[in-house]
Structures are given as structure tokens and as C-alpha cells.
Amino acid sequence: MHRYLLAAAWMFAVGQGFASQPSTVLMLPPLSPPVSATAQDALLAACRSLWERQQKWVVVTFHRESPSLVRAVKEGRLPADALTRPLDHAVAVCAEEGAQVGMWLRVTRADDATPQAMEAMLLVPTAASFQADLQTQPITETERALLKPFQVAERQLAAWVLALRLGQWLQDRLAPPTPLSAPSAPGADGDQDVAALVAAEKWDDAVRRIDQLLQSNPNDPRLYWQLAVIYERQGRWEDATIEYRRALQLQSDLWEAWKGLARVAAKRERWDWVLEAVQRLQSAQRSDPLSLALGAQAAAVLAATARQRGRDREADAYQQLSLTLDEAVVQTADDPQLLLDAAQRLMTHQRLNVAARAIEKLMGVADAALLDQAVPLAVAAKRPDLAYRLLLARLRFKAPYAPSPEPMRVCGEALNAETVRLFEAVRDTLAAFDRRALNAAELQTQLRKVNADAEQLLKAAQNIRPPEAWAALYKRRLLAYELFLQATALLREWAETQDGLTRTRAVVLYDFARSELESVWAEERRLAP
Known part of the structure; x- marks a missing residue:
């Protein structure tokens, strides 16, 4: 038990940022072998060299013959199968090895010994997946400039760029999260009271308090936004829509209100409103995976409706918009349900390669029901190899x-x-x-x-x-x-x-x-x- 408590301490330490010294990253074996062992070694070496020279992380590799791990199993600090199934016991293994971060990476495409594409899964202290492909996203001049101080040989550049991208993603993932709190209206005297009432789910009291604040702050858009959030949590979709609209009339760049409007409009099946909100978010580069997914769903429904009415040109435009939004979902989302829904829509439009990328990001999902849906999608995407890997995960x-x-x-x-x-x-x-x-x-x-x-x-x-x-x-x-x-x-x-x-x-x-x-x-x- 004390090892799992230690693991929790490591997670807290990662959240604090380890200002005094680099954290340790434990590289675990991937779920399936890389396409090239030599390219895999080159990528791991690049990660180790770059991250340590940047003083970000120290990289260590999991070895089942490690004396400390073997001893931990013998002494009962690790489960008996921790050495053969380390991914199932990543938290405990990381704690035993003194690693604050646990993950695996895998080269998915290589040119001889040079990695060209990769996937990674962060397991400790949180779960998230990452993919990078130099064919779809070529090396940029900015990346070359960032790596110039390290004097990277041209033949090693691909591996170092992938390591750079992975490191940037990992740094974002390990950044201390913003504390979750109830929405507040800056400048309103009773905002802390409202936050406490919302946290306690005392909805009626919270609404009354906001009404009081509105008497002295009738043009404060944040108060209407707070009210909309409460109505949304209560399932009062129409009331939430009205309050989100009021907030946006007072402040058109209140982006959280646009996100909320997209959510409640989807609940009411007002797909034109959903698309309006998502397009506003996109134009301001404020969209998130959920908003993108709602927009893709809305565009798909509007395309089907236009097709039924014989407006083929309009239907084609909506369909293309749905595909574009779903491709963005696949690139940015980690939520398994969003990825699964996107894959199903993409399959409908025969975008098999993009659908397969969405399905592949489900490899680390710890949900048998989702994997049950992912396996047939992989088969339909003409990726039986992926279906087999998902089946192994399901079993x-x-x-x-x-x-x-x-x-x-x-x-x-x-x-x-x-x-x-x-x-x-x-x-x-x-x-x-x-x-x-x-x-x-x-x-x-x-x-x-x-x-x-x-x-x-x-x-x-x-x-x-x-x-x-x-x-x-x-x-x-x-x-x-x-x-x-x-x-x-x-x-x-x-x-x-x-x-x-x-x-x-x-x-x-x-x-x-x-x-x-x-x-x-x-x-x-x-x-x-």
C-alpha cells in the first residue's frame, strides 16, 4: 500500500513542476512492437539527449530484469505480473523506479533506421495520447532553429524533431492544471458566495444570489454566463440558451459562453446554432475538441437534411465542413468517446485513413464497452492489424x-x-x-x-x-x-x-x-x- 501512496506523492510532485531538478521519465514497452527496432532506438536516444540537455527530464528505460524491480516483486511491493505486464501496473512500477512520469512510445513508420512517424501514450501521472508524422506535418524552419544549438546531424534530424514535438506536448500535459471552480463574476461582491452555492449544488440559492447581483450589475455578461451554466447543469436547456445569448449580446468575445451555447444547442438539436457557435470559436482560434466534435456532428446532420431536400450543393458543403472538423477532432482530442464518434462519422464518408488514426488513439482506453465498438470499426477501416491490437486490449x-x-x-x-x-x-x-x-x-x-x-x-x-x-x-x-x-x-x-x-x-x-x-x-x- 505504501508504494501506491508514494505514487500519489510523485503525481503531486509532477504537478509542482520540480523546479529544482529534472523529473524522471520511465519509458515502458509499447503495446505492440515498433515497425523498426533501429528507428525505435534512434527515437529513444533523441528523446534522452534532447530532454536531458534541455534539463526537462531524465529518461530511463524499463527492464524486466532490473534487480530493484525483481526484488520488489519478491518482497511483495509489486504484483507478481508487474514485470511481464508493466503497463497494467504503471503507477506502482514508476513509484518503485522513482519516476514521476510513465509513458511508452512507438515508431509507426520509418525510412530504414530513421523514424518518420510515432505514437505515444502517457500513463502516469495522467492518461493521454500523442501522434506525430513528418509526412503530414513536415519539419518546419522554426523546429530547425530550435534544434540548431544542439548541432544535430541531418541524418538524425527526423528523430530529434519527433522528440522535440513529443517533449513540447509532454510539457503541456504535465503543466499544473488550473483549479476547477464555479464560474465567478469578476468585480461582483458576492461571487464567492455564488461559487460556494454552485459547488454545493444549491441551484435555487445560487440563482437567487445572481439575481441580487444583477440588480446592481445589470450589464455584467459574466453574471448571465453564470446563470446559463447553472441552468445547463440542471438540464434546463432552453433557459440556458437564453442566458448564454444574453451574455454574448453584452460581450461577443466571451468564448466560454459560445462553448456553452454550442453544448445546449446540441441538446435541443438546434444544429444551425451549434455550427454558428463553433465557427465563431474557430475564427478566434478558441475551439476545443468538444466544440469541434459538436460542430462536426451538426454539419453532418445539416448535410443529411439538405440531401433529403434535394439541395446537393449545400449538402456537399456541409459534408466537407463536417470532415474538416472531424479531422481537427482526431488531431486534438484525447476523449475516447469523441474519437469514437468522429471515427464513425469519418467511416460514413469513407475517410478510412483518418478514421483509423482516430481508432488508433483508443489503444490505451480502459473501457471494454468502447473497445467493443472500436474493433469492428478498425475492421471496417480495412485495418485488421489494428483490430487485432484492439482485441488484445479488449481481452x-x-x-x-x-x-x-x-x-x-x-x-x-x-x-x-x-x-x-x-x-x-x-x-x-x-x-x-x-x-x-x-x-x-x-x-x-x-x-x-x-x-x-x-x-x-x-x-x-x-x-x-x-x-x-x-x-x-x-x-x-x-x-x-x-x-x-x-x-x-x-x-x-x-x-x-x-x-x-x-x-x-x-x-x-x-x-x-x-x-x-x-x-x-x-x-x-x-x-x-
Whole structure:
């Protein structure tokens, strides 16, 4: 227990800013492997060098063989599976390692050994996700100027720019949050009374107090804004709309009132008002992810309405606006529901790549219901590899998982994508070794990775309980996975001994497993609804 209390102390310390010395960032292993281990190492090295030279953070890397962590598990200060599943115990692991920040990063696109795109997930002291891609957001002259004092070689510039962007995002995330308080009217004598009444949810008393203040401050827009916020919290959407409008008549740049108007207008399904508010916020660069999402929803509804009325040109304009706003949501939002809703709208308009980016940001979500919705969206976005990673995340929250027929079909597609990848990896690895494109050490490394992934695939499949109609076929699928796992284990043995008989036995098992799976897939397609 004292370790978790210590973790809370670390979180408080991060909030205080550590003015005296840099904080420690513990880099945990990502949920899935990077596209290039060499590029991953280059990015980690850039983060470590840049952040330490900026005196922001000291970067340390998680190692399951760490003597201090092994000792902590033996002494009961860490759970037994903390070394194999550190992401599930990030707070405790960070506390044990003396790290104030815990996160993982992963290279998602690389040019040989140079990282070109990345994703990251902050786990401690709060949860948030980050993505950067040098193809969609090229290196700017400002970034070159910021890195010039560090004399970065041109071949290392991409990694350092990604590290710079990640560091800037991380610094924003770790900044001490502004304390939440009830809205107050600057200059009004009783604003503290109103804040206390709102905090206690004494709505009627708060409204009476604001009415008193309005008698002496009838032109104070903040008082009408306060009143609107109270009505919104009570679910009085029409009254809230009136008060937000009054506040804006007195002060047109009261941006919190525009945000509130967008929220209550959406509740009343007044989509034209929503769009008006969001566009005002955008023009002043004051929009937030929720406002952008409400605007995208409003534009999508208005597009559908215009289409039904035969006004195609107007519908196209609204549709394009909805897409633009949703792309902004994907770039700026961390809220899982906003991302999921944006992905669904983007899928409707066949913007599969952008939808996939939204879905990918859900990888760190600790909500089984949201992951249930994300898996089929990933399949529909033609990203079965992403669907498989989401399925693995889903199984960590509730296993065994017993889906109904349609979700079972989606699970099958996700498993199939990983299966095909692994079978092709074995085939390509053996072919490369036979033509001497791989040496013995590289062969062993690749087969070790395939064997580990095959074991993970089998465990994931074993945690799924199919509907009755699928049960018999699913048993055959599991048997084929077991045979494939045996084949990869034999290939690892052969890679070390170079015994021809062992390779032959492995290839026989591989071919039988592949043939059995192809038969299972053909029969499952006939079962699909």
C-alpha cells in the first residue's frame, strides 16, 4: 500500500513542476512492437539527449530484469505480473523506479533506421495520447532553429524533431492544471458566495444570489454566463440558451459562453446554432475538441437534411465542413468517446485513413464497452492489424470474452489478419535464409519473435468463447494455432542446431496448420450473418 501512496506523492510532485531538478521519465514497452527496432532506438536516444540537455527530464528505460524491480516483486511491493505486464501496473512500477512520469512510445513508420512517424501514450501521472508524422506535418524552419544549438546531424534530424514535438506536448500535459471552480463574476461582491452555492449544488440559492447581483450589475455578461451554466447543469436547456445569448449580446468575445451555447444547442438539436457557435470559436482560434466534435456532428446532420431536400450543393458543403472538423477532432482530442464518434462519422464518408488514426488513439482506453465498438470499426477501416491490437486490449479487461455472432465475425477477421501475418513471416524468413539474405543470428532473432507472437495469438484465441454455431469450427482453429506454435518452436530449435529433420518436421506441421485454417475459414464464411 505504501508504494501506491508514494505514487500519489510523485503525481503531486509532477504537478509542482520540480523546479529544482529534472523529473524522471520511465519509458515502458509499447503495446505492440515498433515497425523498426533501429528507428525505435534512434527515437529513444533523441528523446534522452534532447530532454536531458534541455534539463526537462531524465529518461530511463524499463527492464524486466532490473534487480530493484525483481526484488520488489519478491518482497511483495509489486504484483507478481508487474514485470511481464508493466503497463497494467504503471503507477506502482514508476513509484518503485522513482519516476514521476510513465509513458511508452512507438515508431509507426520509418525510412530504414530513421523514424518518420510515432505514437505515444502517457500513463502516469495522467492518461493521454500523442501522434506525430513528418509526412503530414513536415519539419518546419522554426523546429530547425530550435534544434540548431544542439548541432544535430541531418541524418538524425527526423528523430530529434519527433522528440522535440513529443517533449513540447509532454510539457503541456504535465503543466499544473488550473483549479476547477464555479464560474465567478469578476468585480461582483458576492461571487464567492455564488461559487460556494454552485459547488454545493444549491441551484435555487445560487440563482437567487445572481439575481441580487444583477440588480446592481445589470450589464455584467459574466453574471448571465453564470446563470446559463447553472441552468445547463440542471438540464434546463432552453433557459440556458437564453442566458448564454444574453451574455454574448453584452460581450461577443466571451468564448466560454459560445462553448456553452454550442453544448445546449446540441441538446435541443438546434444544429444551425451549434455550427454558428463553433465557427465563431474557430475564427478566434478558441475551439476545443468538444466544440469541434459538436460542430462536426451538426454539419453532418445539416448535410443529411439538405440531401433529403434535394439541395446537393449545400449538402456537399456541409459534408466537407463536417470532415474538416472531424479531422481537427482526431488531431486534438484525447476523449475516447469523441474519437469514437468522429471515427464513425469519418467511416460514413469513407475517410478510412483518418478514421483509423482516430481508432488508433483508443489503444490505451480502459473501457471494454468502447473497445467493443472500436474493433469492428478498425475492421471496417480495412485495418485488421489494428483490430487485432484492439482485441488484445479488449481481452485484458474481460477474459474469457463471449461475443455474439456479429462481433464473433469481427473477432475472427482480427485473428485472421494476425494469423496471415505470422504464416507469411515464417515463409519469408525461411526463404530469406535459404537465399543467404539472413545470417544464423538474424534467423534466430526473427523466429524467436514469430514464436512469441504465435504464443500470444493462441492465448488470445483461447480467451474467446464463440457462439454455439461456431464452437466446433473454433476448436479446429485452436488446434491449428497450437500446431503452428509447435512448428515455430521446432524452427527455433532448427535455427540453433541446423538439423534438417527438425526443419522437415516443422514444415509438415506448418503446412498442416495452414491447410486446416484455410478449411476453417471457408466454413466460417458460410456461417457469417
